[in-house]
Amino acid sequence: MSAALPIPLIQLLQVLTVAVGAPGVTGVIAKVEARLQGRRGPRVLQPYYDLGKLFRKEALAPEGASWFFLAAPVIAVTAYLTIPLLIPVLTSYPLPLGYMGDILGGGFLLSLASFVVATAALETGDPYAQLGSSRAKTFSAITEPVVLFVVFTVALLTGTDLPYALAATVRSSAGQIVRPAHLLASAALFMVILAETGRIPVETHTGTNEFGMIEEARSFEHSGPYLALLRWGSELKQLILFTILADVFLAPWGLASTQRLGAVLLAIAALLAKACAVGCVVAIVDNSFAKLRLFKITEFVSGAFLLAVLGVFTLYLGGG
């Protein structure tokens, strides 16, 4: 049959799959969204062309911005590309660097990336970019407790907070899938992902109206390759969050359990298919709800918080 791949190569493939697949997943979501609205929509490959175009353009920086303004997109993308080493992307068995960090480690890297982008936006002096970074930080502060409670649920379920351990627990029996704690935590995580990827009901993804912008507004002053890195970074973040939801919580099946080439290729296809499926759900949510007013976002997050807290409650009574 097919040859066995060396472990470091599989690890590299995890990063490459996320890096190369991320714009494609965004393209699929845009296509599905357009179809649902009765439009033809852009090509699925459009995000790749956009990135290619931006990478060829010249970069400008506002007067008075320091080196950090240009370093931030690079740091952010580096952080995003480190996370696929920590989570199960292609394999059901932990890879050597997989124990480098737990779920909190991955969360720290996501926060680091978001922090440097926000700081770079502050450097510009552009009011809209600053407004975006201020809002992004405010709302990430209120989604943080939800993430913490989801992590607590994982910890109570598995005794560790390693993503690989939870995926293995979920695979172990049907009883693990239907227990309320698992389902409530997954639902809370999905709501957080909607908020973090800037989707309706929190933020319009395609709008050009600055007043409703949160994350989108932060990249206003970046241009050329740096803007491309920021775009790519947000696509990476989206695919990483989808991977965590699909491969750790909802459907940790289809991962390679051996090092064989065939199994790994199948796992790549399965991952992209699962990410596109999550993307379709996100597109449907996008089309069925209205954007919330800025001050109503706390209500949305309080709903997610409720689910996560109830998940932990049910576990404490045993058996949940």
Next chain:
Amino acid sequence: MDPVQAAPGVYEGVANVIAAVMLVIEFGMLRQALARDQIRLYVAQSALISVLAIVIAADRNLPDLYALAALSAALKVVAVPLVMRRLLGRSVPDDGDEAPGVSGSQTLSPATAVLAGIVLAAIGFFCFGALKIHGPAAPALALALAAAMMLVAFGLMIVRRDVASQAIGFFSLENSISLAALVVAAGLPLILETAFLFDLLVAVVVFGMLIRVQHGRSESLSTSDLTRLRG
């Protein structure tokens, strides 16, 4: 406590998930502004309790519960919402789609109400969890969820200042008691269960009277008009 917990099995899991979704729906009622949407949520919650009765009946081989599920669905999914909609429809003056005094009757902001509800749910949860009652049919967790639902329903009746929401809160309180009854005593004689259901009918009639009297007096369903004593 040992952090690693064994999964309780598919049947318990499904029963617990249904109970948990009912609790989440109760929270939905707590923050829902319109009486129309609250009735919809009530229908969903009542449908779930029938589903739970069917699940228990199928797994524990209690054919009585099928009859109970059908009866409860007929009453709570069809009859009570119909009566409520008609009552509220009559109190709407002309072409308005919402009875006066219902929307904006929250005394707390939705996020605060949810946080208060979480505290109430926690009290119900841990008090009943500490009792360690194990019914023969469903797991103890579902009972604790029912207790949490009961307290949240009380909370709903307290934080809303209109008769319609309070009626819905009361009916969902009855749902949570049905849930607790299913969990603790699934083998209860059908006649007793039916008697409980007919108690609900009495409550519907009483609340119907209340809504009509209140609306006839003050042209509004808000109870804030009731704070002043009249000679």
